[in-house]
Amino acid sequence: MAYPYFERKGYSSFYQKYMIREPLTVHKLILSYLEEKGNPFGLAVDLGCGTGESTRFLAPHFQKVVGIDISEAQIREAESVGTFHNVSYVLAPAEKLPFQDHSVDMVTASAAAHWFNTEEFLREVDRVLKPGGSLAFYCPLPQFDLCYKDCSQRLTDTFVAAFDFLFAEYGGKIAELVKDEYKHIFDSVPFEDKTRVTKILRKSTMSVVKLLGFVESVYLFQLFLSTDSAAAVEFLQNLKDRILNIMGTSSAGTELEFSNYYCCVLACKSPK
Template identity: 50%
Template sequence: MATRLFEDRAHAAIYQKYRFSPQENLQSVIFSYLEEKRVSPGQLAVDVGCGSGQSTRMLAKHFEKVVGTDISEAQIEEARRAPQPPNVSYLVCPAEDLPFEDGSVDLVTAFAAVHWFDGPRFLREVDRVLKPSGCVVFSSYNRHMQLCYKDCTDELTEIFREIQDQLFTFRNEKIKLVENDYQEIFDSLPFQEKQRMTDIFDKIPLSVADIIGYIQSLSPYRLYLEAQPEEAKSLLQNTERRFLETMGVSSRDTQLELRTKHICILGCKSS
């Protein structure tokens, strides 16, 4: 059964504002693989569980047509509000029931999303819609992140990990798939040609305010906010204060760097 945690309008707006698109090194791995498999440039890419469309727009210059799909109407509304390349569109639909003909899609992607789906049903649907020699890309960042600023990287990262650990008690059980680096999803992918990478690193320039917004966008935080609203809001306020004090600055617009580690599954259907 698919898990639905990102659907209310307030969460969708935060997701659009604070979630980041796939970064340079991850993109390089993905598009090098697609070029090797002769899928990029291609005719149709489908980005499943696209949320507010950050990853969908990234695909636009590599395909004639890109369609982002999500089960959340609020997320799709946010995606449509953003500036779009002319070849990008969006649909509201379940990941397990894609409105595309058999063998019509060159690429199916899911960024920070595939772990929420009904895995067996989704993978059968992927196999159905993909063309012979079509490809899949399933990727997510995991909990191993660093916050870097001058000489206080270790202290900032420790604060960030404390927050992650505190929110950990509110996580959905499907997060275990991310914690296991998508091994179960990789094993279930019904393609002989497939690979799983767990050592792709990227650097993302963000402000303190952006980091706080990112924490707000996380599903465990949304569950915490629902269960204990005052405590959840206090956690954000205290976290921001600790970041600023550790950095020795007063402005939440101060820039630092988030270093991420990605999981990425790449696969190609046989011809």
């Protein structure tokens, strides 16, 4: 399924700059799972790789890593960032992977599994995974905590309300898969050996400018922008004004503590 705002000029670079990176906790969880299952660290395939952040995480741990995405702009951005010698990128849909049957050791998807046709892409994952191969699908959740002096609750409520609006107006089925913390995707995985971990905390410090950049990088806002650009710009400006007013500052460079949460689906195909 193609979404044209990923192809907008400059958007991939903007996405690369402001999209929040998954926490090391998620990376450690995945690597621990692979070691527990005795997975060979041969070929890993990263679906919906976007600008390659999650693909590059895999590079030091596998002999070969291939990032897959349907957006040419995202692929170009991934390649321009610089890469490891064992990483390559391919333009292809997750529902039709360019790999032979039972040839892949690990399949991942970071903030991407909800974009795919669940039944079709899981059938492809089953086809390409070797017996005993593993998968890891992980995603940030629309759950946030903002902390600044004595106004943390008001900041959090304001920010959550903004995301509630975006989800209600522009979310649709894709957003529902995220809001249910990948439970539907987990239930659809055709392997008996599987687990789902939720409420994985990521905490960081960021400026109001970066916080708003994150909002702007989210696909729901991009859909809002493509639907009614004037209203979207006004929405973002109003959010900025409310946040600064609550914080009692006029500087968008002021930093606050930002926490969000992730979920992760892990599964291992039967070795027989």
